[in-house]
Amino acid sequence: MGWRVGVDSGGTFTDVCLFEEDTGRIAVWKVSSTPDDPSRGIAGGVAEGMAEIGQAPADIAYFGHGTTVATNALIQHRGVRTGLVTTDGFRDLLEIGRQKRPDLYDLQVDKPPVLVARELRLQVPERIRHDGSVETALDEQAVRDAARALKAAGVQAIAICFLYSFVHPAHEATAKRIIAEEIPGIFLTTSHEIAPEFREFERLSTAVVNSYLGPVMRGYIKRLAERLAELGVTATPHLTQSNGGVIGFEAAAEMPVRMVLSGPSTGVVGAQAIGRLSGFPDLITFDMGGTSTDVALLQGGAARMTGEAIVHGYPIKAPMLDIHTVGAGGGSIAFVDSGGLLKVGPRSCGADPGPVCYDRGNPEAAVTDANVVLGTLHPTHLLGGRMPIRRDLSLAAVERLAAQLGMGVMETAQGILSVVTANMAKAIRVISVQRGHDPRDYTLMAFGGAGPLHASRLAKELDIRRVLVPRNPGILCAMGLLLTDLRADFSATRLTALDEDAVAPMEAAFATLTATAERWFEQEHIAADKRMIRRSVDMRYAGQNYELPVALPDGPFTAATLAHLAEGFAAAHRQMYGFIAEGEAVQLVTFRLEATGVVRKAELRPRPLQGPDPQAALEATREIWLPEAQGIVVVPVYARDRLAPGDRIAGPAIVEQMDATTVILPGQDARVDEYENLILEAAA
């Protein structure tokens, strides 16, 4: 037995979460990130963290890591010089995309830069038809010539994408072999391997992003593995993917496109584990930071997945948790526009210069300033005393807005929160009501630096009755790394009518997928009894073009399987759209297989309930302005560290901890559960 270590490496801080398997003891270590080479900060943080608790790196039994390396390289366009080999006549598809302009009315907006320059997009004669037949055979010499030209142009990675490769991959496979012969060791992605699904532009984009990021990720993983080995870490390191599962370093280096949402996905996994433990499997996660906020929906303890999303402007087909991001957070700036309405964001003051109260030269009130004015944040310092602030500056900034609006200063400060809350509510409606879920049936789990501060107002806006603030809202992502399994997803598109003839093609497709999954299990050294497979089918009415996933039961394929799929599809369609089209033909489109390697996870231990008197945690009282009272109210302030399981707090009240402040509103009761979560509910 030893220590399980989760490392979440962000832009500012690297969080290290240490968990002792035998005792359930948790320790947390936070160091500054080293953005030029994040592996340095990570190795340093792990070494320091282990030293702090008197352990050696060799005692690490499991190492899980969430990284923003792939995401940042994509945002900052710091991938490698990449080439593309594609079907003759279609090299500009990467640039044309879906031919829509990026903004309907603003003529100054640009499309995201194309990741492969036009002269590095080479086309070769070949054409496959939609039924998989070959109209024009692959011109192998043209592929060889293209490889040589790209080599001469100095590309470091190449993507290969031909039309209908998801039906007939032979041309891509041949091209891959030829290019590898010509440029040994170059990073290669074929579209049928990375995303064997239909719709060529999205598949092409996925293959290109993967190649563009490939060498960056390969280099990073190599450096990190070396540093960990130097430290004496012997455990196999793992990386989280956008699907919330982890994967071994080697596999990760081949599929960086599957890591682009690695960061936010671990927060969702952490929330999922805590929700399950605490008896709240139906969750909406609310991860609000300084500049952006991520929200996701979990039903029955499972996060919704999506097979495709546009990430930083680039369509990506990969299994991802369905996380919706809005560009608003604690640092979002409030202003009055030319029509006289109060707007918040999307501009943000960032960590530097930060909100007005930091006194570093930003004159425009941010959401944080509104909280300082209202008293919901501490009037003299933030971050557990580490950051002194000036409330008078916040007040003056909000007063300027109030004068423009002709409103009182406190009403204006509260108004800033109302506007930002409305933006958040909109984001949550996208992942709930737009997908057929009523948010009132869910618990809002708030984390991130600013989540607990705004959660109760947001819950009220959405008529959500319960808010859960985990014990460590600031490091939920690092925790999540210790709570996840190994996971890989495989898929194949085979348009098949749902009728009695569907059994054979379905059987064949899943046989192939299962064989691929078995190989993956072997690669990851997962013991036979730790292997889990879940199957699903994306279905639609013949003629529709968006599919709905329907879970497939285990066991052999029979007529009963088909009946099950038909029923499952009807139910899903009714939930999503409110109707079913009786008598219309149904199609099976994409077969999916989710392979899980169950690992030993950190087990959070309950503590006995005491309380209910929170007096021992009472730290001070504070004046806050509440719209419910239309005035100043004196409320108790509790220290989160000293609250014990079983304690109960009647709102209004404030709970402070180093990296988060929780607001309990009038009419809300809060209790501390046995896992030290703070649970806020409307008073009975």
Next chain:
Amino acid sequence: MSNMRPDPITVEVIGSALSSIVEEMGEALVRASYSTNIKERRDCSTALFDIAGNTLCQAEHIPIHLGSFIGIIAHILKRHPMAKMQPGDVFVGNDAYEGGGTHLPDIVLAEPIFVDGRIVSWAVNLAHHSDFADRGHAHIFQEGLRIPPIRLYRAGELQNDVQELILLNCQVPRERLSDLRAQMAANRLGVSRMQALCAKYGTETVLAAGEALQDYAERKMRAGIAAIPDGTWTFADVHDSPEIDGELPLTLTLTIAGDTMSLDFDGPDQVRAGINMTFTALLATVYYAVKTVVDPTLLPNAGLARPLRVTAREGSVLNCVLPAAVNARLSTCQRVVDLIHGALAQAVPGRVTAAHNGACFVASFVGRQPITGEPWVYLETIGGGFGARATKDGLDGVHVHTTNTSNLPVEALEIEYPLTLMRYELVEGSGGAGRQRGGMGLRRVYRAEAECRLRMDGSRFASAPWGLQGGQPGGRGRFVYGPGIAPFVLGNGLLQAGDWVEIITPGGGGYGPPGERDRAALQRDLAEGSITPEAAQTIYGAD
């Protein structure tokens, strides 16, 4: 309507909720629909209206669709007294003269939203039904079924007689039925979400906020116009189409006076071709074009129209009357945007782009599936070059101005229809030369796998999209026919299996003198093949 003045924060919060509702309606419509035109190309729009027929909020889909929206409620109320409406009534309409529409394939469904027994608002959506294909366009009676606003549902009960009449007049009734269902689902959502919003904030507050949001859009529009120098500017351009001989001269006189703008258009008498515009189509085009220059962040509601005065001679191409045909009005709309931008470029040159491709190229196929004999209709529109901007090149190969539909993936197109796409690429050299280069047009080459009829439409075949401030025009549009194809008449023709045709769309105009183009940018153009070495030397003056 109400004496309550909600505070600016409540207005902003309710504004957010309204835009959530129309977006959700739009998503529901796209996802549940069957036809490629909606499900992949997203040729549809959703909106909420107040009871006076003013737009409360429109989802960001297709600007020209606003033209159908602003007409429909008034036409419904003309025929149907509000007092006789019941919850669950749904009106269907498409007519350009009696239904407020801009062309017949755009079918609108409108449902009154009842709260506490009275109508407080309308949920409205429009879907471009890819039907009424292979029709004549001498007058509107040839163009398809004209539907005045009538009840498709009465108190929640489907009026099957009406539906059967509509479907019998359609070439692909199965798709029509499914798309109508998706449209129903979208409005249902709009109704229930709006009712929930009224329950939460109080109907009076929501309605007052709706009015305040229109006032707000008006204030922003006025503030934006006031920032433009006063004066009168005129601009003239020409419009062409495969449906007519020669070119139509069109003019605009645009006057800025303080915080108001008037736009007086003139053009020839309406023509026996589908390129005429109804007045609502003209208004929607004006709102779009003015918004792009004055303030792109303006809320899409009726308030923005108040500081604008628009005139065009009745019976002219730009303000047609019965029985003018209107099917291909979109290319004309694009030329109207060129007129407005051309006039405003004289007032605020830095904010206006050079002419975009100035057309909406259409390929519309009708045939029978080789094996089943089922009829099929497939319509798509093709983007082109985006005009160069004062400090940036134009975008290559995008939809511009009054439309913004997606293309259909090749792998979806060929699975559904007996067509093969042979090439889809940028047209080298088509971007207008300039200090900032215009965007490149598109080339799309189709091969028929079975006999079918094809109609092709577009504009800027004779004239070219103009440049600004010394920038040169973009490339022209062109159709190229493979061997053995009989000549097309007014854009219509027949393809046999194996025949191919090619559509080339225009590029965008350039901005600023080409000689001033940054040399590094010129090198990139050359490396990428967007311009030829000869052009680099003769036009850009490269060494």
